[in-house]
Amino acid sequence: MQVLLHVPGEDGREQVTLEPFPISLSSAREATVRCMHPLHARPEGQLRVRITQEDGLLLCDTDEISLDYASEEWICLNETCRSEFDGSIHPARLISRYCECSDGWTVCFDIKHRLNSGSVLRHVHVVRSQATGWPRIGHQECEIATEVTEGGTATNKHTGEAYLDCTDAGSLAHLATRMPMNVKSFGSSDFTTRGIQAMLESGKDSSLPTWLLDPAFWQSIAGNLQGLTIDVKPCDASPAHFERSHTDKIRRSLESVGYARIPAPCWAKAGVSLEALASILDSLADKGFPPVFVFMYDQAWHVWLQLFDIMAAVMASDDVELDASVFAWALHAGQQRETIGSNFGRPHRDDSFDECHTDDGRPSIISAWFPMVPVTPTNGCMYVVPANRDPLFSVPRDPLHMAPASTMPWPHIRPLPAEAGDILLWRGNLIHWGSACDEGEEQPRKSMASAFMLPGASKDRTLSRSQLRAGLSISLRLRLILRA
Numbered sequence: 509m510q511v512l513l514h515v516p517g518e519d520g521r522e523q524v525t526l527e528p529f530p531i532s533l534s535s536a537r538e539a540t541v542r543c544m545h546p547l548h549a550r551p552e553g554q555l556r557v558r559i560t561q562e563d564g565l566l567l568c569d570t571d572e573i574s575l576d577y578a579s580e581e582w583i584c585l586n587e588t589c590r591s592e593f594d595g596s597i598h599p600a601r602l603i604s605r606y607c608e609c610s611d612g613w614t615v616c617f618d619i620k621h622r623l624n625s626g627s628v629l630r631h632v633h634v635v636r637s638q639a640t641g642w643p644r645i646g647h648q649e650c651e652i653a654t655e656v657t658e659g660g661t662a663t664n665k666h667t668g669e670a671y672l673d674c675t676d677a678g679s680l681a682h683l684a685t686r687m688p689m690n691v692k693s694f695g696s697s698d699f700t701t702r703g704i705q706a707m708l709e710s711g712k713d714s715s716l717p718t719w720l721l722d723p724a725f726w727q728s729i730a731g732n733l734q735g736l737t738i739d740v741k742p743c744d745a746s747p748a749h750f751e752r753s754h755t756d757k758i759r760r761s762l763e764s765v766g767y768a769r770i771p772a773p774c775w776a777k778a779g780v781s782l783e784a785l786a787s788i789l790d791s792l793a794d795k796g797f798p799p800v801f802v803f804m805y806d807q808a809w810h811v812w813l814q815l816f817d818i819m820a821a822v823m824a825s826d827d828v829e830l831d832a833s834v835f836a837w838a839l840h841a842g843q844q845r846e847t848i849g850s851n852f853g854r855p856h857r858d859d860s861f862d863e864c865h866t867d868d869g870r871p872s873i874i875s876a877w878f879p880m881v882p883v884t885p886t887n888g889c890m891y892v893v894p895a896n897r898d899p900l901f902s903v904p905r906d907p908l909h910m911a912p913a914s915t916m917p918w919p920h921i922r923p924l925p926a927e928a929g930d931i932l933l934w935r936g937n938l939i940h941w942g943s944a945c946d947e948g949e950e951q952p953r954k955s956m957a958s959a960f961m962l963p964g965a966s967k968d969r970t971l972s973r974s975q976l977r978a979g980l981s982i983s984l985r986l987r988l989i990l991r992a
Contacts, residue, residue, distance in 0.1 A: 509533070509561055511541050511632060516553035516575065523554065529632075531559075534798060537636040544856040546911045547575065547619070547627045557607075557615050557632060568613035568634070573605065577621055581605050600863075602968075612636060628910055721982045726804045729791050735781035736788055737806045740979045745779035748814040755821045758933065762822070762871060766895030766938040770818060772929030778814050780807050782928050786880040786954045789838040799836035800992045802956060804985050808836075811878055812958060813976040815931065819960040822933070823874065827963045829970035831873075835992045836956035839888045842947035851888055851942045851953075855913045860904040864936030864965070869902075872965035873936035880954045881928050886946045888953030890924045890932060893917060893939040901937065912939045 510528040517524045531539040547553070553575040559568040574581070582603045601621045608614050616633040719725045723738035730736040750773055761768035775782055785807060789799045802808045812830050820828050839851055858864075864873035883889040893912070895901045897920035900909045908915050916939070923943075924932055934940060936959065945952040961970060971980075980988075 509559060509567065511634065512558040512560060513541075513543065513545075513629075513632065514554075514556040514558075515545060515629065516548055516555075518548050523556065531634070533634075533636055534796065539634050541632045541634075542852050542854075543629045543632060544854065544910070545629045546907070547629055548907075555617060555629070557634075559613065559634060568609045568615070570607045570609055570615050573607060573617065577601075577603060577619075582619075626907065626910070720986070723982060729795055729797075730784075730788055730805070731791065733784045733787055733791070735779070735784040735807065738804060738982070739806055740981055742979055743806070743810055743813060743977050745810055745814075746777055747817070748773040748775065748778040748780075750818045752821070755818065758822050762874070762933065762935060764896060766898075766901070767892050767924070767932065767934040767940075769924075769926065770815075770931040770933065772927055772931075773814075775811075775929050778810065780810055780814070782880050785811075786928075789836070789880075789954050793838065799838040799954070799956075800834065800989050802836050803834055803989050803992075804982075806979070808956065809976055809980060811956075812876075812971075813973065815876065815960070816973045816976075819874070819876070823871070823960065823962060825962055828960050829963060829966065829972055830976070831959040831961055831966065832969040832971050832988050833992065834956065834958045834988060836954075837942070838954045839945040839952035841887075841945045841949045841952050851944050853941050853944060855891075855893070855916055855939050855941045857910060857912060857937045857939055858959075859936035860910055861902045861937045862904045866962070866965075871935045872962040873959050874961075875934050875936060875938075875957065875959045877932040877934075877957045878955060879926050879928055879930060879932075880956070881951050882926070883953045883955070884925050885923045885943065887949045887951060888943050888945040889926065890940055890942055891921050892924060892934060893921055895935065895938060898939055904937075 509532065510530050512528055513526045514523045515526060516522070526543075526545065529541040529543075531541060533539050554572040555570075555575060556572050557568070557570045558566060560566050576582075582605045584601050584603050603619050603621050605617050606614060607616075614635045616631075616635075617629065618631040618633070619627055619629050621627045723740070726738050727736075750770060754770065758768040758770065785802060785805075788802055788805065792799065792801050816828065816830075820826050837851065858875060859873060864871060866872050877890065881887075893916065897917050898912075899917070900906050900912070900915065903909055926932055942953075
């Protein structure tokens with residue numbers, strides 16, 4: 509399948525069609541397209557999404573979606589204000605809008621709306637709400653006749669296919685089975701990814717099936733993997749040893765080219781097994797979970813906890829914070845379709861220059877990327893454009909600043925191969941992208957990422973060193989994962 513995205517052209521009105529985004533629905537029948545496309549929109553501008561099969565068969569059409577952000581259809585998720593170099597205020601909002609289409613499709617747009625400049629279409633999230641063997645999502649009640657069988661599963665009498673009986677929490681607590689993100693809960697809320705997130709954000713953890721918040725369920729997925737826990741207790745692991753002599757070199761590299769590398773410490777001594785982290789991504793995939801669910805396990809968070817000291821030294825602040833927006837990737841050899849946790853191969857900036865630097869030009873946001881396996885140009889390493897080769901690196905007012913793919917200095921791109929356990933750092937506005945994994949590669953790239961920030965630089969929620977050291981609750985982990 510593919511997503512065809514129609515956006516306003518440079519005049520803000522006439523629509524243009526972007527290059528198709530290939531998608532493949534997860535087991536939860538969801539897919540997310542990361543667009544990072546600037547919108548030259550006026551209130552009368554419109555978006556439109558069409559989902560088609562490869563043969564051109566139309567599956568979903570949203571028709572025209574108004575970009576009048578003042579309308580009640582657009583929901584504000586959060587607001588931020590930043591000081592510009594000239595002392596002016598630069599407000600921005602993260603806004604979202606849902607569109608329920610025919611044939612059970614739902615499309616959600618996530619836009620970063622900068623009130624004093626252009627906006628960016630960040631993501632388009634699609635959900636196939638109706639599928640064979642699963643109850644219908646939406647505002648209708650679930651009325652599929654079932655026959656409950658031993659082990660907590662049920663059979664659709666009309667199709668004979670097995671699906672999950674969400675009401676049997678006791679029998680599911682010990683089973684490593686698919687999480688039915690797109691099954692309507694047997695209550696008043698839709699049991700979708702967004703529905704679960706809404707319940708968690710409102711503190712309604714009791715509305716969720718008990719097995720979802722049971723560490724035993726997640727531990728059962730890990731099976732016999734050694735070194736993965738869900739203890740939700742203070743971390744007592746030994747600190748990882750980083751060479752302090754590297755700090756100045758890292759700073760100089762970040763200042764000159766915009767990226768740097770922290771050589772891998774002995775992660776095993778710090779209680780982190782790289783092999784276990786890489787293997788659990790396969791186990792999660794077998795049960796239908798995207799790679800980001802690695803953050804249900806303590807060791808994924810211990811990696812970031814161990815980085816606080818060296819990042820405090822690099823950023824010259826003892827009060828650095830971790831961005832709560834975490835993510836993970838697990839590529840597949842020769843995979844062309846875009847799925848959750850697969851490669852995002854479009855050159856982009858995570859932030860504009862003024863959003864990730866202080867008034868005096870120091871980096872206030874530094875992305876951190878952690879490969880669990882060795883990464884090379886053939887199995888999916890990262891690529892960057894060095895800051896000193898990027899003419900728009902510090903020119904946020906240029907309309908192409910957030911659309912770097914159209915003005916790429918291709919002769920100067922650089923691959924970033926890395927050993928397992930290295931930490932790659934880059935400034936938030938550095939042009940970067942991930943590469944795909946070649947056919948025949950035995951070990952495709954597996955990695956996770958977040959960002960470290962100076963106090964006050966956050967656009968959203970952050971986590972402190974003390975929070976990670978104390979251990980994050982299961983519901984908080986799930987909340988952060990679903991937001992990813």
